[in-house]
Each structure stands twice: as structure tokens, then as C-alpha cells.
Amino acid sequence: MESKKIILIFFIFIFGCSFSQDIEFKYLGGGYNLSYSALRGFNRFVDIYNKDSVKIGGSILDEKMDYLTTPTGKNLAFGLSIGDGILDISYTKRRDECSGHYSIPEEHSRDFLYKTGTLGFGYLLRSDASGSKLExxxxxxxxxxxxxxxxxxxxxxxxxxxVMTFGNFAFTPCAQIFFHPFNGPVFFGARAYWQMNWGKVDFSPIHPHFDYTYAADVTKPLKSSGGNIGIMFQVFVNPFKIKLPERKIEPDVPVLADVNLSGLVKDAGTNAEIGEATIKIEKFHEGQYIEIISTKTGTGVGSYEVTLPRNARYRISVEAFGYDKKSEEFELNDYSPQDYKKDFLLPKFQVGQTIVLKNIYFKKASAELLSESYPELDKLYKFMNMSPTCEIEIAGHTSSEGNDDYNLKLSQDRAQSVVNYLKGKGIADNRMVPRGYGEKMPIADNDTEEGKELNRRVEFKILKQ
Structure with a gap:
């Protein structure tokens, strides 16, 4: 009854530790066991058996029987880390043999084989002397x-x-060493122990196998508890520390917001803002620039604002009527500021500079302006209105179709029509000089329709600023 209470208290202690702290897998392993076993009951039998008076079938023992003292075998162990300790469960198999030899009248021997299996439950505490390599x-x-x-x-x-089967239980003090020679799931161990058997085993069932009969006072010492001391050499593995090839995961990179590009378009001479300037943005792609955005500044206001993606090369072109066009290349990357400022100062046309008026249309073979021409002429009007001292020449040109006199008169009439339109908008007549050049000043080949189309044009030239 006392032994059952002790066992119960021991199990309550172990499982109490398990449920009160974090549990983690520690090891799974095995090894080889060497031990010295004091099977005193059996070995006392050997002492009696080895006496000279022992005879078996008329044969006299001439080589004494050895003790069963050094059983060896294999060990399996499983461990869970519980706080600073280990819950260890192990199973150990051991075996040993001994024999006695006879020679008269014929050679033979009596052999004994001892086998045992031990299932153990224990709790091991970590020593303060432990290190990272040696625990x-x-x-x-x-x-x-x-x-x-x-x-x-x-x-x-x-x-x-x-011959016989017997059971026993023991309290076994032990010391365990774990050696980690390298970083990884495999490590080594050694355990020294002293197994103190609690119950006594009666080896008297050996008697019926021999002719010799023992007296009662001789067989009494055959009942004994005994025990053993030993050492185990082990190899362990913690499969949860096996490092599998890791799939490379790119770290989350913050997505940077697009860049807000903004600025002002100003007159380089007066620093006044230029309204209705055209801003064209092109993106460099596969060796060339491709237009992606076209916008304008407001009426009388020179500000603009666009949003552009990062990590690209751009070209921005700014033009306004009456001013020279300006272009600039730049690059936006991860280090570019969120708000990117870029102002443009446009110089006005200079004296002597000639500018072709785009999209000016007349009726065929006539000096009558078509309404499609009004937007471009309105730009010229605004330029003249903002430059009150500017004087210009309006020049008309034709292709080589028709005779020279006809073309000269047609070009003069068309130049006059432009002057009349501007005069009607309020520009003083003395600030404009109409002049027809006919086919005398071509800018393209008159042998092609495309060339002739380019030569039919109206220009203005700055005479005075």
C-alpha cells in the first residue's frame, strides 16, 4: 500500500509540472546501455551452485558459473521541455548470459539468459552550470x-x-548530459543512473531445473531486491529544429505614391504668368518619347499640376503663343519628393523672328477666312493685346499652282483678310503691315501635294517689340 501511494504522488508531481508551465518538444532518440546489475538473489544461487558438492547427472562442475552482472541493451527516449525541466519517458532493454561447465563423463554446460525491459517516467531539472553547447x-x-x-x-x-518471470519497480536518481557540437536538430547525450529496485524477487523457482536439492536455510537468501547502476550513450533529434529550404519571400515594400508635378509658366522678361500655355508631357519608352499628358494653364493664370508615376524618365514641353517653346528632360525615382516643383520662363518672340500661324484656312482660290481659323487668330490677337508696343508684318504665301501675278495678289489679299480680322477685334491698323509674297518663298517642295500644302501659309514677323 505504501508503494502505491509513493507512485501516485510521483505521477501527480510530474503531471502537475506539465500542466502548470509551457510544454515544448525537446528530443526523440536512443542509444546503448551499459550497466552493472546486482541480481543478488540469482547471484547467491550461483554461489551455492558453484560449490564442489553440486552434481548434475553424475557430472561434476569443473568450471564455475559466472554472475549475471553486466546486462547491456538498447534504449529509446522521448523528452518534453517543461519550464526549466524535462519530462523524460524512456524504454530500455537489457540482457546478459552466464554458464557453468562440466567435463565428466561428457562435456556439457548449464546456461542462463536474463532479459529485462524497463519503462521509465522521470523529471529532470536543468543545472545552473548549463551552457549553450553543454546542458x-x-x-x-x-x-x-x-x-x-x-x-x-x-x-x-x-x-x-x-524459468521464471518477475516484475519490479524502482526509484532511479540520474544525471543527464546533452552535448550540442553544432547548430542543428541532432545532438548527443549521456545518462548515468542508479536504479534502486523496490520489491524483492524470489529466485527459488530455479530449483526444479537441477538434481541438487537445497535446504530451506540455503534458499532463503535467494529472495532479494537488488538493483543496478549504469550509463547510457545516446543520440537525439529534435525534428522541429530541422530547417527546410525556405521559400524566399520578398519583404513588403511600401508602395510610394505618385509624384505631384506642378509649377508656373511665366514671361521671362516681365515675370508675369502666361495664361493658356500648353504643357505636353512625354514618357521615355523603348528608346523614344511617347506623349502621355497634354494640359493647359488657366486663362490669365500660369499654374499647372499633373500626377506622374515614379521610376520613369520624362520630357516636358511648354509653349505659349508669342513665346519660344521650351523643353526639359527629368527623371522621377523613389527618392524624388512627393511634391515636385518645376517652373518655366518663356522668352517672347524677338524682333525679326517669323512665326507660322497654324490652322489658318481660306475658301479655295479665295481670301475669305473660314471659321476654323478663328482660334489661332484669337491667339495672335491676345498676343498683340498683351504687347501694346509690338508691330508685326502679316505675310501671305501660296504654292506654285497658278501664275505668279495671280498668286501674288491672292497672297496679298489673304494677308489683308487677317489684318482686317485683328483690326475688327480692336488691334490698331498702324501696328500691322499686310504683305503678299505669292510663291516666291517656299518652305517645302512644290512637286508634292504635301509640300504645296505647307507652302500655302500665313506668317507673322516681329517688326518692333
Missing amino acids: LYYGLHLDFSRGKLFTMLTNLNDDWVS
């Missing part, structure tokens, strides 16, 4: 053993015959 633990095991004893007469070619 030291000490603790107590409760071991349950089951042993078997076999015998055989070799001269009769017998098989092993079971």
Missing part, C-alpha cells in the same frame, strides 16, 4: 521493470526454457 540535468525516474530468466543444457541441444 546538464539531474532528476528522478520511476521505473517499471519486467524480467525473464531462461536456462538451457547445451549438450542436449535444448532451446531456451523459461
Whole structure:
């Protein structure tokens, strides 16, 4: 009854530790066990058996029987880390053999085989002397053993015959070392222990296998508890520390917002803002610039604002009527500011500079302006209105179709029509000089329709600023 209470208290202690702290897998492994076993009951039998008076079948023992003292075998162990300790569960198998030899009248021997299996539950505490490479633990095991004893007469070619089976339990103080020679899931261990068997085993069932009969006072010492001390050499693995090839995961990179590009378009001479300037933005792609955005500044206001993606090369072109066009290349990357400022100062047309008026249309073979021409002429009007001292020449040109006199008169009439339109908008007549040049000043080849179309044009030239 007392032994059952002790066992119960031991298990309550172990499982109490398990549920009160974090549990983590520690190891799974095995090894080889060497031990010295004091099977005192059996070995006392050997002492009696080895006496000269022992005879078996008329044969006298001439080589004494050895003790069963050094059982060896394999060990399996499983461990869970619980706080600063380890819950260790192990199973160990051991075996040992001994024999006595006879020579008269014929040679034979009596052999004994001892087998045992031990299931143990223990709790080991980590020592303060432990390091990262070498861990030291000490603790107590409760071991349950089951042993078997076999015998055989070799001269009769017998098989092993079971003599007896017995069970026992023991309290086993032990010390455990874990050695981690390298970083990884595999490590090594060694355990020293002293297994103190609690119950006594009666080895007197050996008697019926021999002719010799023992007196009661001789057989009494055959009942004994015994125990063993030993050492285990082990190899462990923690499969949860096995590093599998990791799939490379790119770190989350913050997505940078697009850049807000803004600025002002101003007159380089007066620093006044230029309204209705055209801003064209092109993106460099596969060796060339491709237009992606076209916008304008407001009426009388020179500001603009666009949003552009990062990590690209751009070209921005700014033009306004009456001013020279300006272009600039730049690049936006991850280091560019969120708000990117870029102002443009446009110089006015200079004296002597000639500018072609785009999209000016007349009726065929006539000086009558078509309404499609008004937007471009309105730009010229605004330029003249903002430059009150500017004087210009309006020049008309034709292709080589028709005779020279006809073309000269047609170009003069068309130049006059432009002057009349501007005069009607309020520009003083003395600030404009109409002049027809006919076909005398071509800018393209008159042999093609495309060339002739380019030569039919109206220009204005700055005479005075």
C-alpha cells in the first residue's frame, strides 16, 4: 500500500509540472546501455551452485558459473521541455548470459539468459552550470521493470526454457548530459543512473531445473531486491529544429505614391504668368518619347499640376503663343519628393523672328477666312493685346499652282483678310503691315501635294517689340 501511494504522488508531481508551465518538444532518440546489475538473489544461487558438492547427472562442475552482472541493451527516449525541466519517458532493454561447465563423463554446460525491459517516467531539472553547447540535468525516474530468466543444457541441444518471470519497480536518481557540437536538430547525450529496485524477487523457482536439492536455510537468501547502476550513450533529434529550404519571400515594400508635378509658366522678361500655355508631357519608352499628358494653364493664370508615376524618365514641353517653346528632360525615382516643383520662363518672340500661324484656312482660290481659323487668330490677337508696343508684318504665301501675278495678289489679299480680322477685334491698323509674297518663298517642295500644302501659309514677323 505504501508503494502505491509513493507512485501516485510521483505521477501527480510530474503531471502537475506539465500542466502548470509551457510544454515544448525537446528530443526523440536512443542509444546503448551499459550497466552493472546486482541480481543478488540469482547471484547467491550461483554461489551455492558453484560449490564442489553440486552434481548434475553424475557430472561434476569443473568450471564455475559466472554472475549475471553486466546486462547491456538498447534504449529509446522521448523528452518534453517543461519550464526549466524535462519530462523524460524512456524504454530500455537489457540482457546478459552466464554458464557453468562440466567435463565428466561428457562435456556439457548449464546456461542462463536474463532479459529485462524497463519503462521509465522521470523529471529532470536543468543545472545552473548549463551552457549553450553543454546542458546538464539531474532528476528522478520511476521505473517499471519486467524480467525473464531462461536456462538451457547445451549438450542436449535444448532451446531456451523459461524459468521464471518477475516484475519490479524502482526509484532511479540520474544525471543527464546533452552535448550540442553544432547548430542543428541532432545532438548527443549521456545518462548515468542508479536504479534502486523496490520489491524483492524470489529466485527459488530455479530449483526444479537441477538434481541438487537445497535446504530451506540455503534458499532463503535467494529472495532479494537488488538493483543496478549504469550509463547510457545516446543520440537525439529534435525534428522541429530541422530547417527546410525556405521559400524566399520578398519583404513588403511600401508602395510610394505618385509624384505631384506642378509649377508656373511665366514671361521671362516681365515675370508675369502666361495664361493658356500648353504643357505636353512625354514618357521615355523603348528608346523614344511617347506623349502621355497634354494640359493647359488657366486663362490669365500660369499654374499647372499633373500626377506622374515614379521610376520613369520624362520630357516636358511648354509653349505659349508669342513665346519660344521650351523643353526639359527629368527623371522621377523613389527618392524624388512627393511634391515636385518645376517652373518655366518663356522668352517672347524677338524682333525679326517669323512665326507660322497654324490652322489658318481660306475658301479655295479665295481670301475669305473660314471659321476654323478663328482660334489661332484669337491667339495672335491676345498676343498683340498683351504687347501694346509690338508691330508685326502679316505675310501671305501660296504654292506654285497658278501664275505668279495671280498668286501674288491672292497672297496679298489673304494677308489683308487677317489684318482686317485683328483690326475688327480692336488691334490698331498702324501696328500691322499686310504683305503678299505669292510663291516666291517656299518652305517645302512644290512637286508634292504635301509640300504645296505647307507652302500655302500665313506668317507673322516681329517688326518692333
